Amino acid sequence: MKHHLRLLLNIACVVALVFSFACAKKVTKEEIEAPVDTNLNANEFQEITDPAIKAIFQDIRFDYDKFVLKAESKKTLTAIAGWLKQNTGKRVLIEGHCDARGTAEYNLALGERRANSAKAFLAEQGVADKNIATISYGKERPTCEDTAESCYSKNRRDHFLLSK
């Protein structure tokens, strides 16, 4: 009797195991290869000082909790793409920023999406992928610190740096 019970238990365990594997197969998670580290070199980029170039690489703004490019931002980005295609020796760093409201961690993710929105647009315009780098600063690098929409809107931005 005891022997039979143990056998039954064993079978139950095997069934449970098989079942759990079956479940695992439905899961969305997947083992993926670690991609090659293409870390940003902080010293490669600098603020644009040439007034003529700076006039092209203007900050683009975003709505609250949004990363969709506005019509005027697309205009700015089209001009930036034009310059980059003529100056293929230069790389651009797109910094994604957020306003002070909301959670630091979520804003880091949001800032990255804002940078990537601009990157995708520049790539569509024909700028070589290797010439576009991105970084998110979330809400960590504000240009102003007032608690007013006039300041918040300035901070919800993509800011552009060029390689030295």
Add this chain to the structure above:
Amino acid sequence: MLKLYRIIALLLFLCAATAATAHAKVYIDIFNPSSRSLPIIITPFKASGDFDREAVGSKAAQVIADDLDFSGVFKNIDANAAGAGLVDGEKIKWDVVSMLGAEAIIVGSVKLSAGSAVFELRLYDAVQQRQMVGKQYEGRAEDYREIAHRFANEVFKTMTGAKGVFDTKIAYVKSEMPNKDIAISDYDGANAHMLTSYHSLTIGPAFSHDGRQLAFTSYKDGNPNCYALGVDLYRGTAKGAAKIVSRKKGVNITPDWSPNDERIALTLNLNNGNSEIYIQTLATGALERVTNDWATDVSPSWSSDGRMLAFVSDRTGGPQIYTVDLAAGRFKRISYNESNYNTSPAWSPRGDRIAYVGQVGGRYNIFITSTDGQYQQQITSGQGNNEEPAWSPDGRFLAFSSSRSGQKEIYIMRADGTGAKRVTSGRGSKAEPAWAPGLMNQ
């Protein structure tokens, strides 16, 4: 910096028989929500020997009083109100103690000599008029806080049967515009000093469960990479240089250690689109992808059994809290309130609750929910923004950041939202607390 290896609890004064009784009986059932606080008197400790210039006797008693009061398990009775002289030589005036309504009393002495301080601290049951705990500590006079915290833990353990958190540390992000570095202090904010000094952006600290490592994100090498820094919790210092955990292109943020410290859940952006949650096995570097959608997924927090993660996703519009059963791949939204902006999940070490932040009426406040999202409770309100909840290792308290006094500072409170107490001060805002496990775990 404290050098506590010099402190030795020398003697247990209790005889074995009473010790056994004391451990068997739990005086306060802290798991009973209707349990009342135990009225206790903590007398200033009498100093002898060298003149007590720093008044360590009264300061140590105050540290114990603050610890026990914060726990909510005890109610301090102001002994000064009844005048001094509760203790006459070796004798406690039980009639006065009883008149004040105290059911327990702590008395002590400190003997000071050059470079050393010997504390004798005792807890008495005031009803039965007998000693329950007696400890002698030898250290330096400036170690009085650590000695007091350790005795407070003894008292807490004796009365509740549970381990106290009074000897624990917290780490937090300290801002020195435009930079941020990580500071560490006692759980009550004392002995604060910088743990990192990269003079870059260093954020999102998370302790391993064995308390030996602190993971965080730093821009110190340009990209927001994830690092792990060895820490000596006992001394509150870093051990060696930070090691890279993840340096993928894009964000490497919001690390959280699995319960066995073998894996780290974190947020990466490997496909130039939106951030996703991954689990990295530390020994091999192997990555397992947890989320796969068009939305922003961020801020994973492990369940205490390691089977689930809570995280933030804006897959339905604004950010909300979700859980995922890792084996079954089942996702479930668990934040339900009037807010369209819920973030910063923190899974309780006890496993039964998740703290998070919700934005209601333009203010950020802390909520607690059961892990299935059925039961939601807002535990802070009406005082600035209250964000970034982090559980104490026993799941009884929360550290968080609050703007209630102006610039963001770190606060601690009981998990029901009562007893909030500011623990940081001084220049530069503080945020993102992480509560370290107890020293005894090491």
